[in-house]
Amino acid sequence: MAISIKTDEEIEKMRVAGHLAAEVLEMIKPHVKQGITTGFLDEICYEYIVNKQQAIPAPLNYKGFPKSICTSVNHQVCHGIPGKKKLKNGDIINIDITVIKDGYHGDTSKMFYVGTPSPHDKRLVEATYEGLRRAISIIKAGIHLGDIGSTIQKYVESKNYSVVREYCGHGIGVNFHEDPQVVHYGTPGTGEKLVAGMTFTIEPMINLGKRNIKLLGDEWTVVTKDHKNSAQWEHTILVTESGFEVLTLRSDEEPILPAG
Ligand code: MF3
Ligand code: CO
Numbered sequence: 001m002a003i004s005i006k007t008d009e010e011i012e013k014m015r016v017a018g019h020l021a022a023e024v025l026e027m028i029k030p031h032v033k034q035g036i037t038t039g040f041l042d043e044i045c046y047e048y049i050v051n052k053q054q055a056i057p058a059p060l061n062y063k064g065f066p067k068s069i070c071t072s073v074n075h076q077v078c079h080g081i082p083g084k085k086k087l088k089n090g091d092i093i094n095i096d097i098t099v100i101k102d103g104y105h106g107d108t109s110k111m112f113y114v115g116t117p118s119p120h121d122k123r124l125v126e127a128t129y130e131g132l133r134r135a136i137s138i139i140k141a142g143i144h145l146g147d148i149g150s151t152i153q154k155y156v157e158s159k160n161y162s163v164v165r166e167y168c169g170h171g172i173g174v175n176f177h178e179d180p181q182v183v184h185y186g187t188p189g190t191g192e193k194l195v196a197g198m199t200f201t202i203e204p205m206i207n208l209g210k211r212n213i214k215l216l217g218d219e220w221t222v223v224t225k226d227h228k229n230s231a232q233w234e235h236t237i238l239v240t241e242s243g244f245e246v247l248t249l250r251s252d253e254e255p256i257l258p259a260g
């Protein structure tokens, strides 16, 4: 599949979809508390996306996924299925939201702390976010995908964390997952060159321990092999001639400035 370059009309729809996905993360924040189940978080998000936003939760029935959002707790790396398990003090949880509005997808995720995180979990979560921000900051037409991956890898490995290899960011638009694949490790100057009008996600999964993962019997939930914790943050990005636009920026975030 060739990489699609979005027209101005499509970009406007991507902005709307991205903003709606970001709004779901803002809305859910006060509900992420100890004692609540991930299944209840899913219900709240479903209601909000369908009734308030008049949008579609993209994960629901996507390749058989049974819920509207992904909730990945502690050593779960990604694609956790919301269910009956209650959140407890000290948990870290990634909530991953993808909405479809007017035919276009917006995809974003963030980490939440349940109560007070341990210092090592807090450092992991902050380093993963900083890795994502640094990677976004270098984006403009003409750089290579390998520049993005290597920026994340260099930063997080300097903190002795590891980068998950089996899952990656992706082109996004009319389809949930389009070309290119955006891996979170690599070599500068290698891979596809970015062109203005590309839209893709960056969504590094970073582990406290070893990078190795395994898939649970539910065929969705990815966990670390060593059962140490993992963090992930995701934004949907538009490439422009001179830089980038973060289509899923939340109001609780500092804007991401272009690298000087
Ligand atoms: N939102 C995830 C991503 O960032 C994909 C979830 S697929 C699902 O690409 F089926 F698990 F929802
Ligand atoms: Co994604």
Ligand code: CO
Pocket: 096, 097, 098, 107, 108, 109, 203, 234
């Ligand atoms: Co996502």
